[in-house]
Amino acid sequence: MTEDDFEWSDDDKVKILGATLNIPPGAQAGDLSTNFLTPIAREYDNGRVTEEIILNDLKKKLMKEAKWEYLKKIWLFKGKQGYIHLNFTQEFWWEVIKEVGKRGKDYGKDKLFSGKVQMEFVSANPTGPLNVVNARAAAVGDALYRAFSALGYEVTKEYYVNDEGRQVELLGQSVWAAKKTLSGEETPPPQDGYRGDYIFELARELEGEKPEELGREAMERIVAGQRTSLERYGVTYDNWFYQSSLEGTGYIKKVMEVLEKEGYIGKKGGAVWFTSPHLAEEDDRVLYRSDGSETYYLADLAYHVYKHEQRFKTVIDILGPDHHAHSARMQAGMQALGYGPEWLEILIAQQVNIVRAGERVKMGKRVGEFITLDELVEEVGVDVAKYFFLERGLSSHLNFDFELAKKTSMENPVYYIQYAHARVCSIIREAKAQKLAPDYGAKIGYTFNDDEVALTKRLLIYPKELLLVVLGRQPQVLCAYLHSLAGMFHKYYTDYRVLQADTVEAVQGRLNLVDAIRQVIYNGLEILGISAPESM
């Protein structure tokens, strides 16, 4: 086998250069390592290609990459498994720091992907203020939006407003009843109506007289309020799409035509159903009610047909925990309409339990008791709220302990990360007073010690972490990364003096290093939508 027999695909390159490049544990390890060998070895394991041959080939390839000219040694770690270890020359670490410094806010950004992607998230019903699950979806959706953008996707953020249907009627009736009550004529809210102080506030402010008018007015007021809450939370949208705007567009008609043609339409009890021979009967779903009105399901299918015509490569919807069934139905419907399963991706933001004084707060708009996004921000602040949501996987249930979030706020992970940033800024400020500054063009005649190399490695893998966030739709990877980087920096800060290093060159080298750390923390926090204060 010669070198030319072995072709590396782009995917393989991504793996080599990023996805599976790790910082190995243990003292005898190389600078970086990859388990890339194992899957490839198995793939080519026909008895003739040995690990050594692949290793040699990999070495040649890596040496050719300009960035890897500093590769000093590539070897097979003799452990339980065959990991490839890489060692680098000292110059390599300076190059990494230089790369971070020169690219600045763009470090980590890369045109790895292309195409239009839409992210729809929060899309709460216009019947009340935003709650904590909405806050969770907003934090994650917005962070994913930035991560996707950073890696080359052209991303659009959209908010879907369900401004039609029974809920708006109910809302109108609820406000109407509250208005009556306020005028001295005690009137209970309708069955399944909305309760809570905000209904009475609306009743005081709105002028409509009939329930229908009040419903429309209340909805507009509430949507405006949701938008303001989100802005205060640092989340804005490219587009607010109203369900009512689908009227007269023909998308609903189109959905019905295609479904009819493909044999997915059935009639039962005067209603029109989505049905399929592949589905169990209980999975059938109403499209038109027996009174002839359209369901939310039909409207949502039409809405997604509309999305598809906007030529999005991928559409990602982040929905609340009450949408499990709806999610499955949407996927079934979209496939019936002829769209591939990978086109629409539905992520479920699992429920958030609010814990106060050790007890779970039961919530629900119709119960009238819930913690709003505004209250959350008011009590713990934007940065803490976002971080609490971002550091956990979207699919796990989350306990949000208010007392804990406030009580331990001084030892909060988000402050820990921000403090690392502020500390570097403090060093830079002090350096400036001494007429010193980071200089990435400078020739560095200083040899990084082990701790400095370890920090540099951590900076080197930042782009890989960003890639993992995008591939797995999981911002928590970035939270863990930043927390670990901040931790390493805090220790470094305690152990070494930057400005009181032994030589001028050491001061310059360290100054460049800490400034690069500052940059990466800044970039990471920016992706997460969390502020990076210069002093605390």
Next chain:
RNA sequence: GCGCCCGUAGCUCAGUUGGAUAGAGCAUCGGACUUCUAAUCCGACGGUCAGUGGUUCAAAUCCACUCGGGCGUACCA
């Protein structure tokens, strides 16, 4: 009943397209400020990865079953 999510340290959770010695924070206990910010650092304590079986050179990760928790299962949205 069926579907989805989950079960990892005392608590809250990372780690799951199979890969190196399972990690953090909080809590508890003991140390470190004459120093570029102690919102920090160091150390100690803490694990049958819910259980059983299976697949594999290799399982917290995949499969099956069991147990436990949450959510969903509308001609609401």
